[in-house]
Amino acid sequence: MASKDYYAILGVRRDASAKEIKQAYRRLARRYHPDVNPGDPTAEQKFKEISEAYAVLGNPESRRQYDRLGAQAFAGDTTSTRDPRGGFWGFRPGNLGDFFSGRGPFGEGLGHLLEELFRGGASRGQATASKGQDVEQTLDISFEEAVRGTTKEIHVARRGGSERLSVKIPPGVDTNSRVRLAGKGEAGKFGGPPGDLYIVIRVRPHPYFVRQGNDIHCEVPVTLAEALLGAKIEVPTLDGKITMTVPPGTQNGRVFRLRGKGVPYLKGDGRGDQYVTLRVVLPETLDERSRELIAEFERRNPLQPRAQMRW
Secondary structure, X not given: OOOOOHHHHHOOOOOOOHHHHHHHHXXXXXXXXXXOOOOOHXXXXXXXXXXXXXXXXXOHHHHHHHHHXXXXXXXXXXXXOEOOOOOEOOOEOOEOHHHHHOOHXXXXXXXXXXXXXXXXXXXXXXXXXXXXXXXXXXXXXXXHHHHHOEEEEEEEEEOOEEEEEEEEEOOOOOOOOEEEEOOOOOOOEOOOOOOOEEEEEEEOOOOOOXXXXXXXXXXXXXXXHHHHHOEEEEEEEOOEEEEEEEOOOOOOOOEEEEOOOOOEOOOOOOEOOEEEEEEEEOOOOOOHHHHHHHHHHHHHOOOOOOOOOOO
């Protein structure tokens, strides 16, 4: 105990006034109180040290004893400090019962001061109950999960511990959508409510669907014959394959609209649409007979595609 310097623990000079000592304790208590640092053993130990220091220096009689004899004046179960009014206080650091309760010469007590410090009005500059900090966590999901909705298990790390949670993702979310879990953030301060947990969605890209708002876009390849003669082709949608009619003479790049085949609206009923762009795919090699047939086709069907261009 002889090595303890209560003045240094509170960060004040040895000639500090009672007001300066009390102010120093208030400042440090707000910083290291266990309610502010749940699950932090270092902060808890620091709080015990500053409370012990203030228990001695915050009382004029015990401070005078400390200034004369040092911390050893309060060490051990059998070493007591004499009350000038008679009897013994029975005080020792590590057992602050009298000081916390206000019994004996300690007046209002440390417990009273802490109650004043953490429950007092904000108008006096004292800490009041406040909501805990909100927490954000990113969650990757597939394109289909974003469209249809899903339930995911996540692991949330907070100060003082961690927790596994089940998160319901509603249909229609997109990248940067935020799902709120009320009361699952950091613990509140001084009895305040906990903060909220926000799950920030990140949607992985799809191999052939592209989302724009609540609409879906995709490209579907067709053959030259299908484009020229018309056909019924299978087209992928979020609900599975459907059959779509390609009219004869369909140009490359023509866009078809499939109503109600897009993404569900997050708010309200209904869905967006799906837009299908047809891309004519040509063979990379031709045999001699095919060349002859194409040449004959061109003679039979003359076309001037660049006739309107002027340069």
